[in-house]
Amino acid sequence: MSKLKRTHTCGQLRIKDVKSTVTLLGWVSSIRDHGGLIFIDLRDRYGITQVVFNPDKGNEFYTTAGQLRPEYVVAIQGAVSARPEGTLNPNLDTGEIEVYADTLEILNKSETPPFEIEDESKVSLELRLKHRYLDLRRPVMQRRLIFRHKVCQVIREYLDRLNFIDIETPVLTKSTPEGARDYLVPSRVNLGKFYALPQSPQLFKQILMVAGYDRYFQIVRCFRDEDLRAQRQPEFTQMDMEMSFVDENDIIQIIEGLVAAIFDKVIGKKVATPFPRLSYNEAMASYGCDAPDLRFGMKIKDISDIVQKSDFKVFLDTVKSGGQVRGVNANGCGNFSRKDIDDLTAFVGQFGAKGLAWFKVEEKGLSSSITKFFPEETREKIRQYMDAKKGDLLLFVADKPKVVSQSLAQLRLHLAQKNKLIDTNTFYFSWVVDFPLFDYNEDLQRYEALHHPFTSPHPDDLPILEEKPLEVKARAYDLVLNGVELGGGSIRIHAPEVQKRVFRLLGIEDESAYAKFGFLLDALKYGAPPHGGIALGVDRMVTLLLQLDDIREVIAFPKTQKATCLMTNAPSEVDLQQLKELGIRLL
Amino acid sequence: MSKLKRTHTCGQLRIKDVKSTVTLLGWVSSIRDHGGLIFIDLRDRYGITQVVFNPDKGNEFYTTAGQLRPEYVVAIQGAVSARPEGTLNPNLDTGEIEVYADTLEILNKSETPPFEIEDESKVSLELRLKHRYLDLRRPVMQRRLIFRHKVCQVIREYLDRLNFIDIETPVLTKSTPEGARDYLVPSRVNLGKFYALPQSPQLFKQILMVAGYDRYFQIVRCFRDEDLRAQRQPEFTQMDMEMSFVDENDIIQIIEGLVAAIFDKVIGKKVATPFPRLSYNEAMASYGCDAPDLRFGMKIKDISDIVQKSDFKVFLDTVKSGGQVRGVNANGCGNFSRKDIDDLTAFVGQFGAKGLAWFKVEEKGLSSSITKFFPEETREKIRQYMDAKKGDLLLFVADKPKVVSQSLAQLRLHLAQKNKLIDTNTFYFSWVVDFPLFDYNEDLQRYEALHHPFTSPHPDDLPILEEKPLEVKARAYDLVLNGVELGGGSIRIHAPEVQKRVFRLLGIEDESAYAKFGFLLDALKYGAPPHGGIALGVDRMVTLLLQLDDIREVIAFPKTQKATCLMTNAPSEVDLQQLKELGIRLL
Secondary structure, three states: OOOOOOOOOOOOOOHHHOOOEEEEEEEEEEEEEEOOEEEEEEEEOOEEEEEEEOOOOOHHHHHHHHOOOOOOEEEEEEEEEEOOOOOOOOOOOOOOEEEEEEEEEEEEOEOOOOOOOOOOOOOOHHHHHHOHHHHOOOHHHHHHHHHHHHHHHHHHHHHHHOOOEEOOOOOOEOOOOOOOOOOEEEOOOOOOOEEEOOOOOHHHHHHHHHOOOOEEEEEEEEEOOOOOEOOEOOEEEEEEEEEEOOOHHHHHHHHHHHHHHHHHHHHOOOOOOOOOEEEHHHHHHHHOOOOOOOOOOOOOEEOOOHHHOOOOHHHHHHHHOOOEEEEEEEOOOOOOOHHHHHHHHHHHHOOOOOOOEEEEEEOOEEEOOOHHHOOHHHHHHHHHHOOOOOOOEEEEEEEOHHHHHHHHHHHHHHHHHHOOOOOOOOOOEEEEEOOEOEEEEOOOOEEEEOOOOOEOEOHHHHHHOOOOHHHOEEOEEEEEEOOEEEEEEEEEOOOHHHHHHHHHHOOOOHHHHHHHHHHHHHHHHEOOOOEEEEEEEHHHHHHHHOOOOOHHHHOOOOOOOOHHHOOOOOOEOOOHHHHHHOOEEEO | OOOOOOOOOOOOOOHHHOOOEEEEEEEEEEEEEEOOEEEEEEEEOOEEEEEEEOOOOOHHHHHHHHOOOOOOEEEEEEEEEEOOOOOOOOOOOOOOEEEEEEEEEEEEOEOOOOOOOOOOOOOOHHHHHHOHHHHOOOHHHHHHHHHHHHHHHHHHHHHHHOOOEEOOOOOOEOOOOOOOOOOEEEOOOOOOOEEEOOOOOHHHHHHHHHOOOOEEEEEEEEEOOOOOEOOEOOEEEEEEEEEEOOOHHHHHHHHHHHHHHHHHHHHOOOOOOOOOEEEHHHHHHHHOOOOOOOOOOOOOEEOOOHHHOOOOHHHHHHHHOOOEEEEEEEOOOOOOOHHHHHHHHHHHHOOOOOOOEEEEEEOOEEEOOOHHHOOHHHHHHHHHHOOOOOOOEEEEEEEOHHHHHHHHHHHHHHHHHHOOOOOOOOOOEEEEEOOEOEEEEOOOOEEEEOOOOOEOEOHHHHHHOOOOHHHOEEOEEEEEEOOEEEEEEEEEOOOHHHHHHHHHHOOOOHHHHHHHHHHHHHHHHEOOOOEEEEEEEHHHHHHHHOOOOOHHHHOOOOOOOOHHHOOOOOOEOOOHHHHHHOOEEEO
């Protein structure tokens, strides 16, 4: 047990504390000998304080101080002193003072760490993960995890103030219909049966609405047995909420208020609300995707009609067979070389586009290797419609709508990054609304729910539900930040007959629906209120707010499948006897 | 979509709102016809409001109101009116007003529920769990879950204010050394290997201390594959915290402050701090267990020495062979019949006691069938030592210390319940401290950690660690409320050499320790600060604070192994193809 009790943190002392006797505990961050004195930067989560050992005072401790090495854990006691003129450090909160130590206790030693504990780390992610306890000790990582804590705390306080109740839902549960692979847990009591780890608490929160809880929220772990990607983890955290007696606008307003509260209390900035809303159709038409990055323009435009007056067979055939010709104006890229354009063609090729038509905008009008196929009048129409001026480059893809959207969405982002069109200091939030309820899966030849099977159709579209399912709009909404979907939600179905009609369209016939979702259909029979909600990815939101690329920078113990950097959360071999008790064996 | 937007909740309107036009949405709780008017009790989470339909106003809605049934979900609009004299309901917060509805919309119908939605439910737990969405709609269940939410919210706010950081630890992890059975999750990416669901975040929070986070907390789900009991669930929630640079008193004070904050802000009562502390030895001696119920006295006393002056062979032989004679004074039970005492003998028999010796205290002294074996002087000594007066009953067990403790601990509780000695309005908190570090497992012939292998020995006992392990005290502490352990914690080992010595004593040799806890031993090498923490059972705490017997009353979706009341959280059959992908098959 240390004899010295901490009186202050290493980030706390100021000029007003001069002459106080203080005790600090922390890690030795650096050691310098200067003019016969030993200077130690002592670090803890709260900051750094300069500690001085003077050979005149207490020789015993001066000698010990000489033996200190980086990352030793020490307790020091001494008097706070103003730093001599010329030695103040304006980069440190404690930069006006230093502590003259007259007592030193080594609480623990440290081997030489495999990398330095400093913000700028040049070592590999693998090494950082292997020694995560040292990686997390870097002040920049501490700031990130503290930021994440604050975001969660603001979410909780905001929702608590609005009468939301935090209710825990089970982790050992039945399969949920979210489409991804479930993690399974064999049951020892019911041999041959398995729990599933939840992909979301969707059904539980709907049950809570039926049970009259009115406003529910949870910051909750969810699980998907998917392959790892930089923005994805097999276990992730979402802010999940659900409300009764509301419509889309109520949910959207509450979330906008929540985002504003996070900006206000954690980031110290204002955010403008309400966020712009785009319909799904607008988003797909102008940006080629349903999570558009609106920090820059370069909208996609459709010239399928205009090019009817041309002899360019590729365009004409594409449109004739139900395809489209759409493109973007790459402002100021008229000086791109043939090689540059070939690279762009290869780029869109990754997303299925078979070619990339281009026009450079010159004094005299559009110029290209295909100019000859387009009458003067058509070229001028294209120029005007694309808002093109001298020095611009127009790029077009002609293909099936899906391919055109995908390749142009990516091309737009690619050009914006290349030309530095994105103001990385901006947070641009938007809502995408009016999604279709169903998608048609060509391979399986059946309808699929675009969100999930509990999303309410728009009431105006109920009459055409069976007749024209693909025209039915969903009461769904996604929140998008800087081109990334933060999450989404919907008003749910509360009428049991409507739920049955939707199940039927999805090919979940009544009997099998009952086996799978019977408790929900039962619940809807006993007075389910109109309700809706949303789920936002907490890890993803924090990563974006901190303007980081990798979600692992905001999670203390990230998953990784590489055995070399597994920390403690790797799968491991288990006792065969234990497997036998669970009624399973290895293949 | 409902045309009517809620303006007030059903618990909100007061006499000052009279003449306002309001819109309420909720469930029909009851319907009464009276004097040509229809009275509806409209219920939501916030309360009940009486709604009146008058045939004079808007006949259409009066007719619709006549078709309402219990648990229909409706929206009504109307004017707030003061109730006529004599019809005020002092039991309702809204009991001074009623709303004369001029609009009614049925938002959803309800079949007749299988039980009534009221506080006092006489139906079986099975039926309640089967229709949990209706069970949770009962106002008493809503109050309990809201109470639970508030407790968690107070915990978070209190710890946030004290600079604790909420950091999430993984759910898919390696086996933790907590002693219970792990739930396993087969890994698809590493076939033949398994994740374990964590029994606690113990090792992760220690890593966080090594990483310099100083103060960590989490309200976290933990998992133990154990059989269900009323106070236990296979997945449970604990308030987990850890601090650096502290000793036992720091942790104890913070938790006492936390309990006081919960009482202040959620229960509206004061709780006296500091809580009394008992050593483990005192607790075992006076109460026979390490989680004593201190709401009543009836301390256990040891008469092993006194009875040396007797001819009672059972007592003499027991003491000679290393056993004890201990007992309690059942105040005022001197009138117990032979049958009563036989019942008590059978009761202690369940806990291994082979008999129960008794003395009734009469005017002339102790009286019993075994009086003759005890000289007058010895009997008087027993009477005095047991603080016995006329009308009392003294009960003794002679056996091995463990059996004596167990059976007397239970006997003490049994007598207290029988004689109503327990003031059930009292919350009696205490700390049990100075636990032994090790226990000796007679069956396996080896030492076991009484808490866990990371608990720090008392530094004074380090010299005798290997020599007299059973005499080494642990720096551990348990929080006890009304005879139930709410949780416990300890100061941990931060010196790698001490950790290795403890592992060695536990038979975890260096190499295997490294395979199992290598990352912890590694972490301790790089400047681990002195640290300690605690974990408290949230479900258990809430259950006790609400004075309920069953933990399932404070959890929305409890686990149960009975197929008939499984809600959604039952294990189920899965696709054999999916098992194949996981590299496992059923036995």
